[in-house]
Amino acid sequence: MTAGRIRIDEVIKDGEKIIAVSRTSPFYPDGKGGQLGDRGKIGPANVLKVKEKNGYILHYLDAHLEPGDYECEIDPARRKDIACQHTAQHILSAAFLKVADLETVSFHMGERVSTIDLNAPFVLEDVLEEAEDLANEVVRSCERVEILEIEKEEAEKMNLRKLPNVEGKVRVVKIGDFDVTACGGFHVENTGEIGLIKIVDTEKVKKVLTRIYFTAGDRALKDYREKDKLLKSLSRVLTTSTKELLKRAENLLEEVKEKSAKLDKLSEKYAEILSKVAEPEKVGKYYLYHFSGTPEEMKYLPKFLADRKDTIVLLEHPDRIEIVSNWIDCRKIFEKLKDQLNVEGGSSQKRAVITANSASRIVEKLREILKWF
Structure with a gap:
């Protein structure tokens, strides 16, 4: 400490x-x-x-x-990590400027990963790799990092990436002949202390910017270890080498799609058969069908039942209740259930979805409501 x-x-x-x-x-x-x-x-x-x-x-x-x-x-370890990430950001921002004339418009340092936002809606993969390679060349070159306190007039002559709007002296961070910029934060004394800079992800933000996620130093090593362990674990689970992992995953996904399509067709056929043999409960002038089962079969039941005159279909899922009907305004049903049972969910004219783990009290209250519709 x-x-x-x-x-x-x-x-x-x-x-x-x-x-x-x-x-x-x-x-x-x-x-x-x-x-x-x-x-x-x-x-x-x-x-x-x-x-x-x-x-x-x-x-x-x-x-x-x-x-x-x-x-x-x-805590000196935390401050060293902060210095490492911050200097890495300066290097990476300068690398994007040199490689593709992309400017950094904002920077955020996180506890696990840091970001810079570039002034472009997208960045090509080869530009990302070129900037990353250049940044790591600067790291391996062990460039001296100097902290200078200079007058604003002198700073204006140093070709800073961005001149701050301050009065009096300007704190400048100079990384060899690679980068000069104003900054008040912590930095390493030599770029070799960083060890590694790694871009880990990108995303478009605000429609006009690209956010670059990166790690550096011990964080980059930790990130590599975690991903290496994950790849090895996936390789064991899928019984293939890490080199063949992508191909194996693609083959499995294709198999799942084929089986899912077959299951979908079978579920639709089963729902059609079930709709023919199911006995509804007569409530007032309506016919109430109540089902609980797999999501696949219940998905198609309204298709075969909802058009039957004065029919209401209630589907009981593990986490929600669906009420489907072409003969009654489900919005009114939902509002009454909401007022009387304080349930949560949403509704349209032909469907209401209620967040619930059990259908018993919903069905009981629904019976009461239907008698007056």
Whole structure:
């Protein structure tokens, strides 16, 4: 742990939250510059979260403290990981700019994976690979990472990726001759400390941006181990090698589709037969059919029953009840059940779906309602 001192000016109790407030703090706040915050201890209390608000630093603690001066400790392993992820982000953002002239418009660091948003609705696979390769070349080159405090006029001459709108001196992070950008966060001293940068996923956001998910350092190694274990486990389950895993999965999916299509046809035929032999319950002027069974067979029962005059079909699933009819407004049925039984669900004119584990009270109440329709 990195040791230091801190003065707590006020301690606030907000429900179960204990918040220690100070004007200055050695703890870096969560979310500042897209970065994760520090963790550690203040006196005997563990720091769970750190926020910056209205010029004050808020420390969320797991134990109560009185205002005063305290020894504090900052978790160095977490700070090292944060520095690793943040420098990796600078390298990856610069790599996309050099490879495809794609700019990073935002950055977010997560506990497991981090993201950058690029100013393009999609990024080609070969561009992703080229940027990743270039980023890892910079890592292997062990470039020096310099933190410079310079005047804004001098910063304007350094060809920064983005010049911040600040007064006075600018904090600049310089990664060899590869990248120069303004930043207030933590960084490694040498790119070799990162070890590896790996893009793990992408997605389109806001219709005009591409979000790049990445990991670096020990996180990347952990991610590789987890995926390697998963592949080996799948290989054992599917009795094939990892090289043949995709082909094996595709073959199995094709088999499942064929069998599913056959089951669908059989279920439809069974539902047709069941509809011919099933005996309805006469309730008022309506004929109530009540079924419980597999989803496949119940899927087709309304097809063969709903058009029969004054027929109502009730389908009992493990987690829901369906009421289907072409002869009564199911919306009115649902509203009455909702008012009288406080059930949840939704409805249309010809179908109502009710969230329920048992149909007994629904059927009983439905009988009462139908007698008055």
